[in-house]
Amino acid sequence: MTRAFAPATYPGLAGRAVLNTGGARGIGYAMARAFARHGAYLMLMDRDADALAGAAATLRADFPDARIAVHAGSVTEEADVAAACDACAESFGSLDILLTNAGISMNRPSLDLSPADWRRAIDVNLTGTFLCAQAAARHMKAQGGGVILNTASMWGLSASANRAAYCASKAGVISLTEVLADEWAAHGIRVNAICPGYIRTALTDELIADGKLDLAAIEARTPQGRMGTPEEVAEMAVYLASDAAVFITGHAHLADGGFRARGF
Template identity: 40%
Template sequence: MKRVLVTGASGLGLEIARRYLNAGDQVCLLSQSEASIQSALESTGPAAIGVTGSVTRSEDIEHAIQRMCDAFGGIDCAISCAGINVVGPSLEVSAQTFSHILEVNVLGSFLVAQAAGRQMATHGGGSITFISSVYGESGAPQRAAYCASKGALHTLTESLSVEWGRYGIRVNAVAPTGIRSRMVQSLIEQGQYNLRGVEARTPLGRLAEPEEVANACYFLSSDQAAMITGHILPVDGGWLANGYII
């Protein structure tokens, strides 16, 4: 049985939490939204606990891990899922918006990894997984800050895996294509997401399902992935592999 920290208590974060809970693991959800935590806990049962806090505040993350140590006896896995995106012309995006995206997506992920890593380093190791994106490998219009943040996550993954391997800590990332979710559906309805274009480029011809991304996270933290670290695992239906423009 694994003891797992998941940041984000709705959407993909909740789906990831359910994947671990369904396998009999114990989960702590960290989210800024107390309402999201309460809703998640009502649907997940007694093997989950929730902590209200921000991934950009190290003291909030440390509090969540202390809660895990008190309730579960420690931490084995951390899944850094919390992230944001703002779509808009790069000629108009403000420095404040750009900085905020990097703060949540990059600094927040690092602080989660750092706090979890400190505990894991003195207790036999563990597994850390970042939720990245195919946009960490290639650019996209009107998403400069988001793409920059995900590219940073890829090199952060590699850097931490090299530095922390001696502690038995594995660090990987999952890089999905668009996920069939309320957020993506909202972007489609606002004309800010080219669904037909994504489906046309994707050899498997569709978006990823949330449970498919959750399964990838579960695999990377499992014993079956014991020799995998520093890896960026695309869950993209072949999107990155396709260099053919129709």
């Protein structure tokens, strides 16, 4: 029997201040909804100002008691990242949880991958994650602790042809997660990576439409026979951010319907 998705509740997340990059759509937006449901305060950061405004309006309508603010900017720009962290701390009094969802795909045969595309994937996915973690941790250290959840990917743990820059960037995010967990445990900061498998979002819909992802092949290859939902990934985030997970740090956590476990 396939069991239905059943979200849990972590009352301790109420009133925690969350900075969520890439929060305007997809997995980041689903995380925003999951944290809003818990009564957390949300600072959404995204480079897409229109999508950001739309996401905030929907969240405010659906969660009338929620405190939601937005900051348009890019995770690749140090000044934007520092401003978003400061805005979170000023609006809500702290920065308790950082969710780094901003990311881009990069599907190209390696022989055709231009240096510019390589740099773009590394810049957004890896350097952007580092800049956000560093800026947030400066607040968290001063506060006495915090939680950082970096959205990496199943493709940071396994190889996939035609995704050299993407895989390398996400493997880098996992390594970064381990180093920062080790380094910042002394400051009360937990750092984990979330590794989604194939999740149905605008990003994957675009790849399917462009013929870069084969939906039927993904479904056949996945033990559970389907792509995941952003909500299923968001549920892992609220658990890992909660005090139910206080002893969990420095790990890469998969939500992939069994995709990576299946061998030949």
